[in-house]
Amino acid sequence: MSKILIFNSIINLFKTYKKVVIVSHVNPDGDAIGSSLALYLYLKKLGSDVHVIVPNDYPSFLSWMPYIQDVLIYDKNVDEANKIMTEAELFCYLDFNTQSRTGVMHNDLCRYNSTPKILIDHHIGADTSQFVACFSETEISSTSEMIAEFIKYQGFDNYLDDDIATNIIVGMITDTGTFSHSIFKNTFSIFGDILSSTTVNYKKIHQNIYNTSTENRLRLLGFLINDRMTILEDYNTAIIYASKSDLERFNYQVGDTEGVVNYPLTIGNIKMSVLFTEKQDVIRLSLRSKDDFSVNDMSRKHFNGGGHLNAAGGTLYCSLEEAIEKFKSVLPEYKEALK
């Protein structure tokens, strides 16, 4: 279906269904929150009764985002979230494409299978069959950029304001590592259009995201790189691990390890970097790569996860040591590709 037909069908759904619930993925990042709030503010302009629900809390470095106080955190408000979802006429799934990515919300969401759903997402491997409208594209920086495109189709003059623009910009910056990867042919032109159509202060947005760290967070980064990073020369790969006690030592707050996995890629020959984080009862993997080495494929095949070509996540249900061993055991399969 052409993009114009998709946009028109989404516009019609928004005219028909006024009680809308926007849902994004577990451990919501800048793009999950940014795209959700941008669509939320657009729908408010249309007069919709709209809510944003995310499975769990967002990192504190996003807490300044316009209207973020309106985001309902499911695991802190289960009853209220279910009341809103029961009454919803339309769900919008943003920045993920398999329902299991909603973590603790997944089981409850299954109860609303018959409520129409829209998907807007930029991850690989969307199962489009369960949606009444699907805007799924992978050659795009972020879901936030997709919301920008959707709004631009209806005229930035009519709908874009500084709050919506700020949310979109946060999603675009954070999902591209400040425009260092996941850049496609329209990324800069739409970004330029957003800046020239509003009075947002890009420098201030950047400062709010990146220059509001705590001393603990910076020291944790230093510690993890100095004491917890191993270079696996044969595979041009770096691994870092963060145990529960490491995190406790630096008074870990949600979001404090965000970005750590990118640093090993600054070493010239390193093609892949992986961070293992010991969570309550699982090990989370965060994978990054250079060039055409697909961490998405690797994570789908071995680590119960997925994502994008150069940035993916996964989960292993074992100890930290076993997770690292499991990772090392699959590396020979990729030796050629990592050369």
Ligand code: 5GP
């Ligand atoms: P991060 O390493 O920052 O957690 O995730 C990197 C990218 O992979 C993000 O775009 C995220 O949405 C995606 N991702 C992270 N974890 C998973 C997962 O378990 N499954 C899938 N399908 N995608 C994931």
Ligand code: MN
């Ligand atoms: Mn995204």
